[in-house]
Amino acid sequence: MPAPIRLRELIRTIRTARTQAEEREMIQKECAAIRSSFREEDNTYRCRNVAKLLYMHMLGYPAHFGQLECLKLIASQKFTDKRIGYLGAMLLLDERQDVHLLMTNCIKNDLNHSTQYVQGLALCTLGCMGSSEMCRDLAGEVEKLLKTSNSYLRKKAALCAVHVIRKVPELMEMFLPATKNLLSEKNHGVLHTSVVLLTEMCERSPDMLAHFRKLVPQLVRILKNLIMSGYSPEHDVSGISDPFLQVRILRLLRILGKGDDDSSEAMNDILAQVATNTETSKNVGNAILYETVLTIMDIKSESGLRVLAINILGRFLLNNDKNIRYVALTSLLKTVQTDHNAVQRHRSTIVDCLKDLDVSIKRRAMELSFALVNGNNIRGMMKELLYFLDSCDPEFKADCASGVFLAAEKYAPSKRWHIDTIMRVLTTAGSYVRDDSVPNLIQLITNSVEMHAYTVQRLYKALLDDISQQPLVQVASWCIGEYGDLLVSGQCEEEEPIQVTEDEVLDVLEGLLVSNLSTPVTRGYALTAIMKLSTRFTSVNRIKKVVSIYGSSIDVELQQRAVEYNALFKKYDHMRPALLERMPIMEKTASNGPTEIVQTNGETEPSVVEAKHPPPVTQPTNQVRTVFSLYIRKNTHLGLEANPNPNIAVITIHASNSTEADMTDFVFQAAVPKTFQLQLLSPSSNVVPALNQGTVTQVIRVLNPQKQQLRMRIKLTYTHKGSAVQDLAEVNNFPPQSWQ
Amino acid sequence: MIKFVLMVNRQGQTRLSRYYHPVELSRRAALEADVVRCCLSRKKDQCSFVEYKDFKLVYRQYAALYIVVGITDSENELSIYELVHNFVEVLDKYFSRVVSLNRVKNSWIQCQGVCRSLKHLK
Numbered sequence: 001m002p003a004p005i006r007l008r009e010l011i012r013t014i015r016t017a018r019t020q021a022e023e024r025e026m027i028q029k030e031c032a033a034i035r036s037s038f039r040e041e042d043n044t045y046r047c048r049n050v051a052k053l054l055y056m057h058m059l060g061y062p063a064h065f066g067q068l069e070c071l072k073l074i075a076s077q078k079f080t081d082k083r084i085g086y087l088g089a090m091l092l093l094d095e096r097q098d099v100h101l102l103m104t105n106c107i108k109n110d111l112n113h114s115t116q117y118v119q120g121l122a123l124c125t126l127g128c129m130g131s132s133e134m135c136r137d138l139a140g141e142v143e144k145l146l147k148t149s150n151s152y153l154r155k156k157a158a159l160c161a162v163h164v165i166r167k168v169p170e171l172m173e174m175f176l177p178a179t180k181n182l183l184s185e186k187n188h189g190v191l192h193t194s195v196v197l198l199t200e201m202c203e204r205s206p207d208m209l210a211h212f213r214k215l216v217p218q219l220v221r222i223l224k225n226l227i228m229s230g231y232s233p234e235h236d237v238s239g240i241s242d243p244f245l246q247v248r249i250l251r252l253l254r255i256l257g258k259g260d261d262d263s264s265e266a267m268n269d270i271l272a273q274v275a276t277n278t279e280t281s282k283n284v285g286n287a288i289l290y291e292t293v294l295t296i297m298d299i300k301s302e303s304g305l306r307v308l309a310i311n312i313l314g315r316f317l318l319n320n321d322k323n324i325r326y327v328a329l330t331s332l333l334k335t336v337q338t339d340h341n342a343v344q345r346h347r348s349t350i351v352d353c354l355k356d357l358d359v360s361i362k363r364r365a366m367e368l369s370f371a372l373v374n375g376n377n378i379r380g381m382m383k384e385l386l387y388f389l390d391s392c393d394p395e396f397k398a399d400c401a402s403g404v405f406l407a408a409e410k411y412a413p414s415k416r417w418h419i420d421t422i423m424r425v426l427t428t429a430g431s432y433v434r435d436d437s438v439p440n441l442i443q444l445i446t447n448s449v450e451m452h453a454y455t456v457q458r459l460y461k462a463l464l465d466d467i468s469q470q471p472l473v474q475v476a477s478w479c480i481g482e483y484g485d486l487l488v489s490g491q492c493e494e495e496e497p498i499q500v501t502e503d504e505v506l507d508v509l510e511g512l513l514v515s516n517l518s519t520p521v522t523r524g525y526a527l528t529a530i531m532k533l534s535t536r537f538t539s540v541n542r543i544k545k546v547v548s549i550y551g552s553s554i555d556v557e558l559q560q561r562a563v564e565y566n567a568l569f570k571k572y573d574h575m576r577p578a579l580l581e582r583m584p585i586m587e588k589t590a591s592n593g594p595t596e597i598v599q600t601n602g603e604t605e606p607s608v609v610e611a612k613h614p615p616p617v618t619q620p621t622n623q624v625r626t627v628f629s630l631y632i633r634k635n636t637h638l639g640l641e642a643n644p645n646p647n648i649a650v651i652t653i654h655a656s657n658s659t660e661a662d663m664t665d666f667v668f669q670a671a672v673p674k675t676f677q678l679q680l681l682s683p684s685s686n687v688v689p690a691l692n693q694g695t696v697t698q699v700i701r702v703l704n705p706q707k708q709q710l711r712m713r714i715k716l717t718y719t720h721k722g723s724a725v726q727d728l729a730e731v732n733n734f735p736p737q738s739w740q
Numbered sequence: 741m742i743k744f745v746l747m748v749n750r751q752g753q754t755r756l757s758r759y760y761h762p763v764e765l766s767r768r769a770a771l772e773a774d775v776v777r778c779c780l781s782r783k784k785d786q787c788s789f790v791e792y793k794d795f796k797l798v799y800r801q802y803a804a805l806y807i808v809v810g811i812t813d814s815e816n817e818l819s820i821y822e823l824v825h826n827f828v829e830v831l832d833k834y835f836s837r838v839v840s841l842n843r844v845k846n847s848w849i850q851c852q853g854v855c856r857s858l859k860h861l862k
Contacts, residue, residue, distance in 0.1 A: 057765075058754065058756070058757055059754065060754075060765065060768060060769045062765065094762045096762070237822065237826060243819070243822065244819065244822075244823065244826075247816055247819045251816075283818060283821060283822055284822050286818055287816060287818035287819045287821070287822050290816060290818050290819075291816050291819065294816075322785065322786065322787035322788075323787045323788050323789060323817070323818060323821060324818070325787070326787045326789055326817075327789075327817060327818055357783075357785050357786065358785070358786040358787050359786070360786075360787060360789065360790070360791060361787065
């Protein structure tokens, strides 16, 4: 059989392949040749074959049949064989293959070999893919080599020790004595790997961390020598002596100085020295400065040093190099919480970065800008941020819009500015705005009473321009429904009032209903808005017509609404004004807020305006008073108000009745689970007057010593129009504030 | 911590790969293709650090060859950037012209050896 081809030949052959299929064919042919060669137990060419196999593995082809061959190579006496064998072991084997354990003995022998290069190979391999069993077995050998005077071996042993510690953390103590004089080495390779070993030990164990704090002076001295020493050709990188070692030492200092005053103080001088003396013309210098800044920010440094660090970051921001700007923005983002004022000084540079072409830089600049917004700079910052919102990529728009809303809510200088800002966001990034912003905006608009006319006018004009952005359209149609009368009467004070007729408004809303651009949710909003206008406008007939048309709509939701609104016109016309009147000011509730409950054991006729009615108005008090509503059937409304005290929840029931006849002999009963205790105080009366003319109030006290989720079963009995009625309901979702 | 080192050409063919965490063979090809696509789509004026999934990529272009290093968040990006250049300079000294892909390929084993030396920045 001819000698197998060399690796070089193979590579050249594979490179001539023009398609993936051709390459695969060549590789399969070669694999077959290699396999038959392995079967023949050919010692001479095993090394060559395994090398080729490793190359093919790297290209992505399976090479598991070479694993045993690697072991045979490792066991061979020739260095060239061992070299390939160990390389193969590192690439092909890991602890998931059982085969790897067979290596343990070989590695043990090689760790004690007479040639340092063989020992080096063994250390490398163990440090690369050693499993926990192997590490446990061989840790003693590694520790011995860590104490040798041969620096070539010592540095490899240190790295191997790092791997052993990662795999078997309990063995950490074993390496402790060997670390005693690691730092007194002159050889940079050993120094570097020793620092890595110390870093790993300190990160894993707080005891080790405390133990190694005493090394801080030594580390400081080494760093100082590095900076002060002249040109050394062996370690020079672009004019700086061994920057990689410098960065490593700085990182270790960071870990040692964190949270410890004494160590931090010992480092102050050297950090200041590095920060001021490092050459910044090349990237190397900047890498060291970056690490220094990170260290200064993490340890307990004095304020002068911190300001120095932030100024360095500020200088980075002005640098032409993108990488440096990116790194600066990342670090500033981390420090903006703690050193807010210092970062504020660089605000204008940060805002300029919003216009950068790089996506990562833009994102960081945006996050940082939002973090820097405060009451003083809100107007200027918002202008820049809105401009950014206009021109940025779609992936940013959602986050930016949310950020703008949050910032505007916190720091808005005036209501009009707030509403203008929101309008601007809705019109520029309307389709990217988050779903929950629509209800939030509606609440905001409702609460700014004096701006209603202005708001509805602006929203109307926006609708005329563009009906494709759904959140905008939804908010606009809601507003027009609520404040359409203000729009038509031209009452706006803030800007020039426009002349709009009722028909024009209805045209716009009907346009939304038929447009292909409107989602079903938007159509729902539009229909309800039209309905509300029936009490505010005079052209009721037109509205009646629209509503009846949609009574046969294919969309079930629209159909249901239309049918119910129709019913409102026909049977319940007397209730219409009350139901459709202006929304009261909504209290902003913290977490769960108002909930509409649901489970009735009686009939389940859907209540018409359940979804739209907010809870009864409560005067804002200092105490958190949670309020929510319960509709039973469609004519009885229970408003529950819970005043939380520790252990006792005091719940006040307000019962009202929207039917045309009084409810007499009204009795309210409640039952709670065994862990609670209930006390019902006497009701204000037992007649609930018709047509919401009055309410019956009753106070319930619930003792909740175990602070469990409050649940209650309610039973109402009353006489209505001569017949006795009984209703049952269960209330499960009391907001947490009422029982915590 | 360095997760992997890749040398890829503009056509997306992997010239050298070294993984420091076990990654399944089947997933490697997909990962490499994705990473390369990410780097190739970057323009000249964008920075060399890309956020990719839950780690970062640091890449540098040398003529038709891209060297990509995957790192975790705890690593100093500028330092790794410098390391890549150092690596290339070593290869350059050793093989006289890094840009010549043939040379790199043929002395591939030596390259793997140099990759081993990167371990100490793991």
